Amino acid sequence: MSNNASFTPPSLLMATIGLSLATFMQVLDTTIANVALPTISGNLGVSSEQGTWVITSFAVSNAIALPLTGWLSRRFGEVKLFLWATLLFVLASFLCGISTSMPELIGFRVLQGLVAGPLYPMTQTLLIAVYPPARRGMALALLAMVTVVAPIAGPILGGWITDSYSWPWIFFINVPIGIFAVMVVRSQLRKRPVVTSHQPMDYVGLLSLIVGVGALQIILDKGNDLDWFESNFIIIGAAISVIALAVFVIWEMTDKHPVVNLRLFAHRNFRIGTIVLVLGYAGFFGINLILPQWLQTQMGYTATWAGLAVAPIGILPVLMSPFVGKYAHKFDLRLLAGLAFLAIGLSCFMRAGFTNEVDFQHIALVQLFMGIGVALFFMPTLSILMSDLPPHQIADGAGLATFLRTLGGSFAASLTTWIWIRRADQHHAYMSESMSVYDSATRDALNTLGGAGHKAYAQLDQVLTSQAYMMSTVDYFTLLGWMFMGLILLVWLAKPPFTAKAGPAASGH
Template sequence: MNAILPGLSRSNSPAGIHTNRFIIALTVTLASVLELLDTSIVNVAVPHMMGSLGATLDEIAWVSTGYVVANVIILPISGWLSGQLGRRNYFALSILIFTVASMACGAAATLESLVFWRIVQGLGGGGLLATAQSTIFETFPVKEMGTAMAIFGMGIMAGPALGPTVGGWLTDAYSWPWIFYINLPLGIAALLLTLVYVPDSAMQQKAAKVDYIGLILLAIGIGALQTMLERGEKNDWFQSTEVVVLALMAFFGLFLFIIHELETRHPIVDLRIMRDGQFNAGLIYAFLTGAALYSTIFMFPVYAQSLMGYNAFQTGMFILPSAIATAIALATTSKLVARGVSAKAVIVLGTIVFCYSMWMHYHFTTQSGAEDFFWPLVLRGLGLGMVFVPLNNLAMSNIAPKDMANASGLYNLTRMLGGSVGIATSATGYNHLLQSQQAHLSEHLATNAPATLQRLTTLKQILIVRGVPESMVNSKAHALLNMQVQKQANMLSFSQLFFWFGIVLACAIPLLLLMRNTKLRQGSMDAH
């Protein structure tokens, strides 16, 4: 085996790891990008899947729900699985499962088989994020950690943003199975690179006993919580028996899980690392950052496509400068923090930039175009990119190297749950705001109001010029006016949501008072 893959023989030597550290970072980032890309790439292909598989919208939703639920169940136990199997073996196995499941998803001929393989794909992909981050923390010396996290951060931030663009292009140019087949060459490349370059952890410890009770409680609690967040808006939240049952399962599952994990000698997730106040503050900030990131990624395409009439590819091209800005911000902030600039100051500045971007989003109108989107989206990317690296560093600075895999799993789970809560809250908030705005605007459109009469007169004149028969002019003018009211209500609802996204992240700034500008602990690379 070593003759075929010569990198294996030196994969755990400090000199070999140090020499290949940037290849290792790119390898684990590539795998993470694949995982995150598939959280959003499916959304734009939903209508095509429904037609091909004969499924309803509610049924096809399980294609996304099953994947994300499997993701969040695996994330917190990825550190334990890494210790049981060995980090390189676990990471390679996760990529292999993800890639094989991707091929099966593309070949699925029924809804049931597609949902099944999406769940398997999610189980494979869920272990990639936390294992990738813990690998980077242990592979790089502290002085280069900012650069390494910048490389990783580019994948974390760009993956969800590029999903709709890539998915839209593949679906339009080829067919929906290609959103899964695209994973095959990239997955194979990531697998081979992992086997050659990714090292085992020098700190990994195999548990003496498998915590089956903790695993079952975690699966019930996290699985029910994520399913509730995915399906709550569709089922009118707590008006639905299904949502109430899921909420109770989530509450009792997680409550019993926490009690059990704190009492057992061999926990599947060691919650004792949460004694560190700095880590806890970082988790909350990561939760709110995830909510801000995923909510804006979710709502801007809805605004651009449903209200402004752009297609998925055009929307993706609007978002592309934001992804580039994020990459620039990640590279820049990593250098600044490495040179001693206060991580807390950079986070505050990034949060302010994001909030200003949301203020610019707040002023979008129904007449906004590409030139109006450019700077708000660029600033959004810059702001979130400035937060990512220093927040990671601060949150993990007190974590012992042996606990890094466990901490990374909890950190990434928290950010993903923040994204799920943000998307669910955005969807619900948008519907409530829309109803409120429609009622408010309708109150000001009394048929005898001078402004309303003037608007109707203008619309009638336009219709007559266009050759509409006089018998239909009046009804069509009222219909057009109602459409304009609907469009304006939509626009006002989007504007207010963007404004609140900024407020939510701004509320996280006081958490920095609980954190100190301490440096990350050195991992296994003390020989550097």
Template sequence: MNFRNWQNAQKPAQYRLLAGIRGAQRQLLWGLSITFMDQSRLPPLPMERTKLALAIFVLSLATFIVILDTTIINVAVPHIAGAFAASPSEGTWVITSYAVAEALTVPVSGWLANRFGIVKVLTVSLLSFALFSALCGLASTLEILILLRILQGLSGGPLIPISQTLIMRIAPPAKLETMMGLWMMTSIVAPVLGPMLGGILADTIGWRWAFYLNVPIAASCGIFGYFLFRDWETQVQKYAIDFIGLALLCIWVVAFQIMLDTGENHAWFQSNYILALLIVSITAFFLFVIWEITDNYPIVDLRVLRHRGFALSSLTLFFAFGAFFASLILLPLWLQLGMGYTATTAGYVLAQQGLLGVLAAPLAAYLMKKVDSRFLMSAALMVLAAAIFSRSNFATTIGLEQFRLPQLAIGIALPFFFVPIVTTSLQFAPRTETAAASSIINFLRTLAAAIATAAVVSAWSRETITKHAALVEFQSNSGSYIRRMTQNGLSHGGALQTLDALSWQQAMVLAVNDVFIFLSLILALTAAGIWLLPRLAPAHGPVLH
């Protein structure tokens, strides 16, 4: 045996396997898949031990701050709206602008990685995210803050798919699922800590620190990550990008989102402005669908939706995640505006749902190998529906302890839906279309969050006004209440103001009850619809017809 043969024999079996499949597609286990056509050289040996642990920590931290920024602002919306003399619905633009911008970058992440190199994209994204986070904290008007949040979302959007792909490159095949599982824990921990951390910052040193917090973390990960991963850089490839499809995508998504965000202020479809946005959105959407179906290199390959299982699982994720995220937005808004709680308290209430969720995630992954995933997902959504429906009997006298049980139930149920739906949805599409399928899944998940935010705030505002109008009619017969208050020392004007404040508070709780009923109905119908999905054999088996 010569020296070269002896040296090859010492390489781990996993690395020899990698060498045997050089140039094959490297697919993601969860989220967006990016295909690398690097035929010129093999990547370095996979990382081991300390270096691998450090790499997973850096990528997890990078992903953590991106996901954190989708929820850390939720409880601070009243503070932000107050700082800029804006309404709560206008304050939620800070959330939706970030979500829409992040959604639009998902389809182009693969192109960016191939065109500039995956490590360079990771580094630039993190440093840009740090820069725009700092500028968000310095914003002097709501309009500037929204613009900077868009730029922040565009910067952070590629980080999740890029991190996933890097893990595929650096982890030994035998440890890949474990490393990916550890990294996925950020998607559970970040939404839990976001509301609590945002509430504490908003109530103490100010909401702007929710943005300043990102700066040292993102900058450190960007600089350190470059030196850690530069040996795993991908070869630059010049692939064509579907600019027309991207432009049409931006037009219909942005127009539709602006319509949702501003419709309440313009009397909805009584306004020519809102009607124009609707027409532009619908027209651009249909042109987008036609173009993407017929283009040779579509930015979003909609043809994968011809697979019934994948199409249904995509709709399931869209409606379920949208309803769930809407509840995340509505609950802290009502607690602060309707009940007078602090942002810290509202964040604490939301954070309770994650306490058991982190522990339940490994169990959900284990049970997927034993039972029908449809049963897990359907049962989980029914628990979510029941927990959210329990909020429909809220009253102004409710105590914080009454939130605990529903929140804990939500925390337990979440992994039993999201782990199976994310893991199994791609199995309905052929391997050659996994990249397109995962792109659509990630896009719809982020778009659902943006649409749900605008829709739920608008619905709550409209319902509150309607309920208040009904209560004002009742107040016409409230002379006895006014006399009683004046006898207790209030002036007539003060009694009227007190009665009006009480009616607004009651209108808010009645409106929030109605919205929670509607959200629970969406979740219950989605739970029933899950049984339309083709059956998947346990342990990631084939589709059973």
């Protein structure tokens, strides 16, 4: 129920600030930890691969919570849900900051992801409710801007905080922001009419989703450590995941009130658009995860400089987003999405040409160029996938697309890290096998490093490791580049017209 007539311009501004801050805080947390991973892993005594769980635990729990948002908002009211979710997010952030071990941190990141689930959808819903129809486009454009700026600020802020203070402060900064957002939103929206209902909850679907997705994420996170299917733990986990997900699909296709409406995949454009969205976002997420880690662990960058190197990716989206939103309808949306994938794919091939001597300016320029693709990616893709849905299914479509996109980012974090480390190990082993103390090139290398003692061998191994990770990085970006080229072809399988209004869903990331 809308009550926008009672809002004066100052109160509308304050409500917008409070709502946007909560979304900014939540989106920021998807990227702020990326550049801090090497520091967090080192301080808590785990490998870089295990450190990735800090990212995946938040992402997968956040994805699982998304389908619950609609039911929770109808049960408790939109404003109350927003306020409680924000307060619990603040509490979870504080608990993350005081964690003293990796299991503690992962547990609190799971909690943080769960309570963060409703923040973006409720911000979107409340902005639409409080703004008059003629000005809703401006409100949603502002929200889209927030979701673009937050990922830019994440690496920079995370790097600076990690270097200048300590990694717990990347979580502690949420406390004052969240409390301020709650105070502002409560003061402006507390008198808004509350409409609640008692729609039945799909407990079977929800439980099977949690078990299936949770087991799959654990497999992806621990598979490399346990040698995959050589481990009974992985075999049992895979069986649990397959059975639970099979139950989930069958149940959701037959239940009257499914927690996730899988019937939407009967629509061609939704099916094609969702595949493109998930794969494109997974690739984008992987780039933002691997690049800072490579810069810090192999190139000697501090967390701050790694954040500055990757941040230019967000400059052009901020500048271009208003124009894309205004003029996109004048073009075939498949063309815009194709140009997005072309730009991102070319940027991947550019990175595949990097060497250990690549400088900061070159890295930053490639990131800047990739920003063209990011600016053209989200809005056309979301509009395509919504274009053939009936009006009454738009909200379900937006929720399902967001759920799968978030899940794709979580899985991408695990798979990307595994591929990167696995290929580096393979390259290191191959180069080591090809070297011998009886080989003149090896002897020359050892002499250059100061002789054949243990120190020289350690230095040589360090050189090999650096080269192995460089080669692995090249392999990864080459693979990713070809994937984006494939998405150019895939998006053209969607059929026009793309004139259906995706509403609020199309505005956010």
